[in-house]
Amino acid sequence: MRIDVLTLFPEMFESPLSYSILKRAQEQGIVAIAVTNIRDFTTDKYHKVDDKPYGGGPGMVMMPGPLFDCFEHVEKLAPHRGRVILLTPQGQRFNQAKARELAAEERLILIAGRYEGFDERIRIGLNAEQISIGDYVLNGGELAAMVVIDAVVRLLPGALGDEDSAKDDSFSVGANDHSPLLEYPQYTRPEVFRGMKVPDILLSGDHAKIAQWRCEQSLERTRQWRPDLLDAGDLGERR
Ligand code: 9D3
Numbered sequence: 059m060r061i062d063v064l065t066l067f068p069e070m071f072e073s074p075l076s077y078s079i080l081k082r083a084q085e086q087g088i089v090a091i092a093v094t095n096i097r098d099f100t101t102d103k104y105h106k107v108d109d110k111p112y113g114g115g116p117g118m119v120m121m122p123g124p125l126f127d128c129f130e131h132v133e134k135l136a137p138h139r140g141r142v143i144l145l146t147p148q149g150q151r152f153n154q155a156k157a158r159e160l161a162a163e164e165r166l167i168l169i170a171g172r173y174e175g176f177d178e179r180i181r182i183g184l185n186a187e188q189i190s191i192g193d194y195v196l197n198g199g200e201l202a203a204m205v206v207i208d209a210v211v212r213l214l215p216g217a218l219g220d221e222d223s224a225k226d227d228s229f230s231v232g233a234n235d236h237s238p239l240l241e242y243p244q245y246t247r248p249e250v251f252r253g254m255k256v257p258d259i260l261l262s263g264d265h266a267k268i269a270q271w272r273c274e275q276s277l278e279r280t281r282q283w284r285p286d287l288l289d290a291g292d293l294g295e296r297r
Contacts (some may be wrong), residue, residue, distance in 0.1 A: 059142075059163065059214055061091045063203055064125065065170040066107060068093040070200045080208065083217045091207065094134065099127040108173045117174035125169070125180050132167065136175045140165025142186040144176060145199030145206070149188030152206060154235060156189070160206070161213035168206060170199030238287045240279045242272035 063071060071093045074080065083089045097105050101123075108118035133139060148272050151157070160166060168187065169176075182186065191202045211217055245256040259271050280287050 059089045059161075060136045060138075060165045061089060061210075062135065062165075062167045063091070063093045063170065063207075064096050064132060064167070065093060065200055065203070066172050067170075067198070067200055067222065068095045071204065073206045073210070075093065077118050079217055083211050083214060086216065088214050089211050090214050092132075094128060094132050096124050096128045099124045099131065101127075105192070108237045111174070117173075120171050120173055120176045122179045122183065123179045125176070129167070129169070129184060131256060136165055140167060142167045142169070142184050143186045144169045144171065144184075144186045145190075145202040146175065146188045147190050147195065148173065149190035151193075151285075152189050152202075152209070152210070154190045156208070157209040157213060166206075166210070168203045168204045172198040176182055203257055217261040238274075238280070239276040240284055240287070242275040242279070250291050 059284060066073070071091075075084070078238075080091075084091060091104055091283050097107055100106060107121055107124050109121050111117070111119045129142075141160060143160075143166060145168065167182075169184075180186070189202070189206065191205050245260060249261070257271075259267055262268070
């Protein structure tokens with residue numbers, strides 16, 4: 059997969075892309091991620107990328123000119139157009155189903171905005187989809203773009219080591235990436251930590267019993283902490 063990111067703050071992407079799974083996936087050629095600065099496509103003396111909204115109102119709006127020029131440059135860097143996605147608070151809520159859908163693409167072009175928003179002709183002219191990562195206000199689309207990249211890349215074949223991917227296989231009980239249930243409680247050494255003991259069942263060696271216990275724990279925690287996940291609508295959506 060190739061992912062292009064258009065942003066006014068390319069440096070923000072450097073650190074998140076240089077660790078762990080995202081780093082390894084790039085090194086192994088599973089994904090190529092290119093970050094392009096929209097400001098490089100300004101033509102005026104002040105490298106202006108925003109302007110006042112027509113009709114008045116607070117804040118500034120991203121101008122269409124530099125973004126279109128940037129997009130048209132980036133678009134030509136690879137054969138497929140793929141999916142063109144604006145990160146905006148108005149978008150559809152990003153979730154695991156959307157991550158799986160995007161992971162099936164050859165290419166993504168993510169556009170992160172700043173200021174109060176994009177000139178509407180950007181969305182229309184680029185025929186872009188919109189994605190929001192949740193109902194809270196960020197300072198721009200960059201962190202949202204990184205969230206999408208993180209969630210999508212780990213789904214690409216080979217991106218996870220064997221150890222990680224095994225968790226998602228059909229033999230795991232209770233929670234996995236396709237399940238609407240929360241994770242069961244996990245323990246590692248020592249057997250007793252500050253007076254708190256690992257549940258006996260996990261030390262019993264009875265794998266059928268352990269599987270059943272984990273399943274019950276997943277269900278109970280979901281009931282207690284995320285009952286919304288057990289709503290019929292949600293169950294259907296995730297399958
Ligand atoms: C005054 C109305 N505000 C909309 C809620 C203006 C506004 C605030 C913050 C416009 C853009 C932003 C910056 N946010 C994003 O670019 C963004 C975002 C977010 O704020 N929350 C969740 N997902 C996303 S994706 C991009």
